[in-house]
Amino acid sequence: MSRNRFIPNRPIKVFESCFSAGRRLSHGLMELIYPPACAACGSAIADSDDFLCLDCWQNLRENLPGNYCRVCGHDIGDFSLIDGRCHNCQNRRPAISHITRVGPYGKVLRQLILSFKFGRQSQLDQFLGSLLTDAFLGDEHLADVDLLVPIPLHWRRRWSRTYNQAELLAKVVARQLKKQGRSIPINCDLLRIRHTEPQTSLARSHRLLNLRGAFAARVDADYSGKHICLIDDVTTTGTTLRVAGRALRKTGVARVSAAVLAVAAND
Ligand SMILES: [Zn+2]
Ligand SMILES: [Zn+2]
Incomplete structure (x- = not known):
């Protein structure tokens, strides 16, 4: 009985071991043709699984996450924080x-x-998404988030870039949260209804004007009473998040939070 039960598995196990041996061989060949390089600085590394060189790992570790204001996200010293907020x-x-x-x-x-x-590069989606998931899981204020809403791109920019980086991040975060037993759906009912200049090309004083009326929720969006977490890659002055947050507030949301990869210093 027990013997019969194992027979059907045998060809599968042989196939699996051949397959993994083949994969190791092709991985080795690829590394010979394209020697692994650090994803950040490009210097040579011994194993592509390391992803970064030692110096870059160290730099990343030393700078994560730092003390920062929980409202604007900017760096702040320990003694300048009151209830998690900076003076401003x-x-x-x-x-x-x-x-x-x-x-x-x-x-x-x-x-x-x-x-x-x-x-x-697909491995960057995974790596950066993993960092964002860790930040998300480590923040108790995000424990009751109902929906992940990636900051949308206008269709013209999305068409030229071919993807929305915030959406890719949200997908990795949702997948990894699910593995941790937290199922938070991604929602894309927040739209960018107006094409705008890239914020980085504008002075701080023009950024709000540039984005005014740029976001709106679909009429059938079901955000009422929900805790929404906006997902984005980088914020500087916070204008994009703020304008998107205001558009969401018109729909009766309970709360809007944001999870981002990085906060750039104000210029
Ligand atoms: Zn490096
Ligand atoms: Zn602040």
């Missing part, structure tokens, strides 16, 4: 009530995000 955010009632970040927009994280945004 003390008396504000922001559209985004809470922000969580992987780190400041410094050296290694910045380089990885630029490669992810402008030269998509």
